[in-house]
Amino acid sequence: MSKRLRAxxxxxxxxxxxxxxxxxxxxxxxxxxxxxxxxxxxNSALAKQTWDLVISDYTMPHFSGLDALKSxxxxxIDLPFLMVSGSIGEETAxxxxxxxxxxxxxxxxxxxxxxxxxxxxxxxxxRRERRRIEEENQRHWHRLRALHEIDLAITxxxxxxxxxxxxxxxxxxxxxxxxxxxxxxxxxxxELKPVACRDLNETQWKAVRRKELTRLTQIVLENKIxxxxxxVQTDPRNNEPTFAIKEGLIxxxxxxxxxxxxxxxxxxxxxxxxxxxxxxxxxxxxxxxxQASVAINNSLLYERSRQQAxxxxxxxxxxxEFLGVISHELRTPVNVIAGYADLVKEGSLGEIxxxxxxxxxxxxxxxxxxxxxxxxxxxxxxxxxxxxxxxCQPVDICDFLNELRSNYGSSLDxxxxxxxxxxxxxxxxxxxxxxxxxxxxxxxxxxxxxxxxGTVTISARHNSQNKTVExxxxxxxxxxxxxxxxxxxxxxxxxxxSASRAxxxxxxxxxxxxxxxxxxxxxxxxxxxxxxxxxFTITIxxxxxxxxxxxxxxxQENAFEVNCLLDR
Numbered sequence: 001m002s003k004r005l006r007a008x009x010x011x012x013x014x015x016x017x018x019x020x021x022x023x024x025x026x027x028x029x030x031x032x033x034x035x036x037x038x039x040x041x042x043n044s045a046l047a048k049q050t051w052d053l054v055i056s057d058y059t060m061p062h063f064s065g066l067d068a069l070k071s072x073x074x075x076x077i078d079l080p081f082l083m084v085s086g087s088i089g090e091e092t093a094x095x096x097x098x099x100x101x102x103x104x105x106x107x108x109x110x111x112x113x114x115x116x117x118x119x120x121x122x123x124x125x126x127r128r129e130r131r132r133i134e135e136e137n138q139r140h141w142h143r144l145r146a147l148h149e150i151d152l153a154i155t156x157x158x159x160x161x162x163x164x165x166x167x168x169x170x171x172x173x174x175x176x177x178x179x180x181x182x183x184x185x186x187x188x189x190x191e192l193k194p195v196a197c198r199d200l201n202e203t204q205w206k207a208v209r210r211k212e213l214t215r216l217t218q219i220v221l222e223n224k225i226x227x228x229x230x231x232v233q234t235d236p237r238n239n240e241p242t243f244a245i246k247e248g249l250i251x252x253x254x255x256x257x258x259x260x261x262x263x264x265x266x267x268x269x270x271x272x273x274x275x276x277x278x279x280x281x282x283x284x285x286x287x288x289x290x291q292a293s294v295a296i297n298n299s300l301l302y303e304r305s306r307q308q309a310x311x312x313x314x315x316x317x318x319x320x321e322f323l324g325v326i327s328h329e330l331r332t333p334v335n336v337i338a339g340y341a342d343l344v345k346e347g348s349l350g351e352i353x354x355x356x357x358x359x360x361x362x363x364x365x366x367x368x369x370x371x372x373x374x375x376x377x378x379x380x381x382x383x384x385x386x387x388x389x390x391x392c393q394p395v396d397i398c399d400f401l402n403e404l405r406s407n408y409g410s411s412l413d414x415x416x417x418x419x420x421x422x423x424x425x426x427x428x429x430x431x432x433x434x435x436x437x438x439x440x441x442x443x444x445x446x447x448x449x450x451x452x453x454g455t456v457t458i459s460a461r462h463n464s465q466n467k468t469v470e471x472x473x474x475x476x477x478x479x480x481x482x483x484x485x486x487x488x489x490x491x492x493x494x495x496x497x498s499a500s501r502a503x504x505x506x507x508x509x510x511x512x513x514x515x516x517x518x519x520x521x522x523x524x525x526x527x528x529x530x531x532x533x534x535x536f537t538i539t540i541x542x543x544x545x546x547x548x549x550x551x552x553x554x555x556q557e558n559a560f561e562v563n564c565l566l567d568r
Contacts, residue, residue: 027114451477
């Protein structure tokens with residue numbers, strides 16, 4: 001079977017050109033040739049179509065074969081260039097080969113033509129294949145580098161606009177003469193909204209009617225695979241080609257943006273000339289779209305979380321302001337109720353009978369509970385607003401505990417024992433006395449509330465090695481399940497938060513205890529289990545004086561324990 005061959009013959013002689021063509025046909029080639037005899041016509045022929053080889057005479061009236069060779073080399077075309085001459089010396093032959101000719105032949109020995117052509121065509125194929133592989137490797141390397149650069153760039157920020165700007169800028173270098181658009185699905189409305197474009201007027205693009213080009217993107221979204229279109233101006237699937245025609249958009253590649261099995265939108269590539277996207281290009285751009293999808297998804301999640309945090313902060317602020325105002329306004333009427341109830345109970349407004357006294361006692365108790373709840377809400381909202389600060393003064397811990405102990409002298413039911421255990425040499429602490437008192441009152445109050453029978457023990461000890469004072473409030477009450485140890489220190493949380501719980505309260509006491517303990521530089525911990533009682537431990541650091549010794553200790557010399565069995 002004849003091999004097709006397109007030959008450009010540079011020769012001033014028609015007969016010589018015909019002889020060369022005849023010899024090629026004898027060698028098994030189906031030759032199509034054109035004869036030119038000037039540099040202008042040679043260059044025109046080279047530009048007009050592709051050729052398999054060039055055969056040039058060496059001696060011509062208007063220019064030489066060397067002139068033809070030099071002009072051919074300037075074109076950069078890689079074709080076999082053979083020089084043929086009727087008479088050529090050895091020195092001239094060397095010059096011809098140095099100038100870049102692939103071979104030279106004598107006209108009276110054209111039998112060498114076929115072997116020379118066969119050899120040079122094979123070597124040209126080898127060079128083309130080698131060049132193709134090198135170009136492919138170079139292109140592959142450039143793409144890997146581009147993917148790496150894009151990955152570094154788009155993962156360096158969570159700002160969606162910055163991510164898309166970087167992405168489109170990099171694509172612009174990879175696909176010259178292209179237009180890129182990104183549309184994302186609005187989570188709230190489900191609509192596909194234009195968010196970014198490159199080499200388009202963004203204002204006009206976003207103003208285009210939503211029906212334009214949406215059929216193509218709809219196909220991409222439905223099938224979740226890339227879609228190529230040779231000409232979007234004429235393709236029947238494009239239900240509105242006006243915009244494409246106006247902007248000169250022709251070939252199209254649409255790729256879905258998918259992250260974690262969720263479709264985020266579509267990235268579209270338009271070429272302003274006829275271009276068929278190869279499998280290699282589609283694979284590369286799909287990989288790029290996958291990278292972009294992860295970055296876009298991270299950005300959307302971040303923005304969603306940030307907005308939720310803003311909304312939550314605003315909601316908490318409104319809630320805290322509401323609770324603060326309501327609590328403040330409740331204190332006045334509650335105090336008035338308590339005051340008038342005390343006046344009536346004491347007989348200041350006339351004698352009362354035992355039944356009335358019982359009811360008044362109940363009113364006083366309930367108003368005291370209500371006032372405690374209101375104060376707790378005020379404390380909690382003030383703590384959230386960072387409006388409470390520790391005001392530290394020297395506090396003699398022995399005097400502090402003695403005073404605290406005297407407040408519980410006659411307020412317990414029979415069957416409940418209050419133990420106080422602390423040595424006489426406790427140091428003076430630089431702390432906020434009122435807050436420390438509130439901590440103890442809350443912990444002791446809880447211990448009494450949740451211990452129907454048994455003991456409540458308040459103890460303190462000085463750890464000179466760690467330079468801390470450790471306070472404990474222990475009881476033999478109902479205890480707290482271990483999985484609730486952290487939750488009980490949260491706002492509005494109790495060990496039993498059900499509507500049918502046996503013990504009243506709004507769940508702010510331990511939250512305030514923890515916040516106050518931290519304000520004065522201490523910590524609070526709990527050890528407890530259901531049915532085994534509870535022990536709350538407050539640890540407060542002892543500040544050291546400038547002289548290097550610990551703070552002043554109490555003057556009492558002997559440690560003591562006081563067991564109080566008291567009636568209400």
